Amino acid sequence: MRLLGLIRKETGQILRDPSSIAIAFLMPVILLLLFGYGVSLNAREIPIAVVADAPDAQTAGLFAAFRQSRYFDIREETDLAGARLALRQRKIQAIIHAPADFSTKLLNPQHQAPVQLIVNGVDANQARLIEGYVTAAWQGWMAARAKQQGLDFKLPVSLSARVWFNPELRSRDYLVPGLIAVIMTLIGALLTALVMAREWERGTLEALMVTPLRLNELLLGKLIPYFVLGMGGMGLSVVMALWLFDVPLRGSLWVLILTAAIFLSAALGMGLLISITARNQFVASLLAIITTFLPAFMLSGFIFDIGSMPGWLQVLTHVIAARYFVVILHTVFLAGDVWRVIIPNTLAMLALAMFFLGISRRRIRKSLE
Incomplete structure (x- = not known):
């Protein structure tokens, strides 16, 4: 009952804050429309x-x-x-x-x-x-x-091309699935980064801690509403990808949902860690953009090929959860359930989720003792 009460409290806070709803549902629509119609990696005319x-x-x-x-x-x-x-x-x-x-x-x-x-x-x-x-x-x-002229035209090499997974070579089929990872990073990390920072600013976190709430209940009560919000944004993005942009989904929907839930847990953990560390909503939002959104956009393989980056930067991408989710999204949407790709990337996201959530729990305990 304590946990449900805290979830209702946080849900009410979300409903009273139009910006949270806009980030979760309006922002994915805008980004998908911009990238789906306005951005193309294909050269024409x-x-x-x-x-x-x-x-x-x-x-x-x-x-x-x-x-x-x-x-x-x-x-x-x-x-x-x-x-x-x-x-x-x-x-x-x-x-x-x-x-x-x-x-x-x-x-x-x-x-x-x-x-x-x-x-x-x-x-x-x-x-x-x-x-x-x-x-x-x-x-x-x-x-x-x-x-x-009735002559034989022969080149030294005859190239027979066959394009797999994206035979029409539509950049939209590549960009839209990868954009889902960026959207979920922004929803999960940015919104969660403001959760604890808001309590610090208002001075209500100490009041929460003197209630019968356990620490795990406090964290779950803060994270569950934003987890639901993030999965709702993911669902909206998938619906737009399938029915508006006609991107194929060759893999299983349940694989997509499961891996998205694990990735969102990692994004929530990163946002929560930022929120506990910053203790200020403005600083927390800036840190969330710099440390989660920009790396997810630039270093995840969504736009730029990781193999073409300098060696030290390639090593850095291994701590970015979006790197693994982008690979899973491209695989599930365009290739299907390729388990040799899905399983190791899912395990990497799970490890990052456990790491960030675990560090967040330890830091909030130390901060209040």
């Missing part, structure tokens, strides 16, 4: 300029291959100097330049016909994408040209 020093049927055929590609927005320039100026002004992202002797060398089987590609390398990932798309476009044009 890239503005590039085509320049032919001596325009003719051959250069027109080459440039037509780029116009037919969905990846490019072709803009014609009369000279290379104008195209270079447009590249410096960020009006275009690349230049395809056919020199004056292009057609002559193309029609002479004993010569190679060079085509110059100039790419804006400020964004290295975008530059690599553009280079790959250009290569595919000119190879397609060469193959079609050889077929029209």
Whole structure:
């Protein structure tokens, strides 16, 4: 009964605080809409300029291959100097330049016909994408040209590509599941970081401790309402992922729920530890963002590949629970129940949850004795 009374008290506090409801339910909607519709790792309609020093049927055929590609927005320039100026002004992202002797060398089987590609390398990932798309476009044009002439067009290597788990190569299918980990981190850590700090500021924590409440009951009474709130935010995020963004769920729903509960326990433990340490709501909220939300966003593999990070930073990611949950989310949504991936990552999250909750319990006892 004591525990239920404290849960009712904390639930009433949540209902009286619109910001908690907004963080739990409104924020996931906003983030999912922004990342689902506004953020894309795929390059489409890239503005590039085509320049032919001596325009003719051959250069027109080459440039037509780029116009037919969905990846490019072709803009014609009369000279290379104008195209270079447009590249410096960020009006275009690349230049395809056919020199004056292009057609002559193309029609002479004993010569190679060079085509110059100039790419804006400020964004290295975008530059690599553009280079790959250009290569595919000119190879397609060469193959079609050889077929029209009744010739065999053979490259030294024939690549047969098959994409697993995300055959349509939609970045949305990758971003939306990973975003669930970031959302649950923010809900669990940020809201819980304010729980004990609020009691410290109001001077009511000591009053709670002199009641018949046991320490475990106090912690459970504080955490359970926010656990329910976090799982509700997770459920809303999953519903939006499946029905609004059409992200497949190839694994089991119960595996998703179980692993989400373990991850949320770790996030609650981190938030509770911050709340006990800070004793000030403003400081606690800042610490929660810096130590939980930003690492979950930047170092979990949600956006940036962990394998591409420096070695010391890769080691640091092992203490970030979101790293393991992002892997589980991508696996369950896109690949299915791959137990060799799910089990070790779940155990790592469980260890972190036990660690943070255990440290939080010890610190609050020492602080009040």
